[in-house]
Amino acid sequence: MQTNFQKQKKYSHGFTLIETLVAIFILIIAVVAPMTIASRALASARYAKEQVTAYYLAQEGIELVRAIRDGKTLIDPPLHLNENEGSQPWIGDPGQVNLCYSTEGCTINSINMTVRSCNSFSPASSCGLLSIDGNGFYVDTVGSSSGYYRVIKIKMISNEGNPNGGDNEAVITSTVTWQSSVVGGVKSVVVVDHLTKWQQ
């Protein structure tokens, strides 16, 4: 007659090496696969954050030019629509947004509204690099680099009905580029807005 201990021993044999290896393999797959998915998901979330930051910066670029135009309009209302503004363009004072007319574009400081042409940067590709200042603002001065570049270009158009040849429309292009560490490569957001000389 078997004792209780002998019965127990009979049913508590261990795993073989193959069984153990298979178990380990299955467990590794079961854990690593979801972990990889989770890590990819977190990377995607970081890319979403980058994209949101980029389009808000691009929007700010447009709004900076609008602010200059509106400020100029309030201080110095534009001449009649058909008149040539000459050296006093309706969109901003000389030495201001006209620095953005070149094909290289310009950069505008969001704190003090200083406009600098990208031609003054060496190399020109370094133009518009935004840094994060002590207050957390994105500014185009030297500091802790944010990795985002914002370049603003303005194309002036003279539409029909302007016999004196003055420009009465401006196409503002605000381009934000950044090197995405998450999805790789250079990403960009381009926002285009049209401003016209409708105030008088």
Added chain:
Amino acid sequence: MKNSFFTTCIKQSGFVALFAVLISSIVLTIAFGLVTIALKEILLSAAGRESQFGFYAADSGIECALYLDNMGKFSTSTEPTSVMRCNDQNIVAGDPFGDIDFPAIDFTSMNLPGTPTSTTLFWFGVGSSAEKKCAKVIVSKDNSFTKIESFGYNICPYPTASDPRIIERAIRVTY
């Protein structure tokens, strides 16, 4: 008759498998939860970006209409008579793409105080042709008021409401 210790051994034989399945399913659930959140974030950020394009298209349409109105292009007659230009292109009144069939909004409370004496509809293409953003602009006038409504789209030149990526942003100006 089995004793109690033996019975316990039999009952415990599937414990490791059960535990492994349990842990795996918890980890998988967490992973899929993260994926769902991340996908939503990606969609939200992409929609936000596209929305900007639509908004500035609508804004460009408003600026163009304000300019043309100040040039006296929208008379109280039914259609503008003289040539209209914005973005260095002729603006042609009319609606070649038809109505974008978004759910109807009740604009009754936003109507002009009087009966509109003229309504002009035109499409405005933003930037160069490569950028492919546009706005549908409707200018309504009665004897003393003007209403401009601009509907900006991120996908052009043939926006259709059935495109899942399309976003419409609208701006209205009255004076």
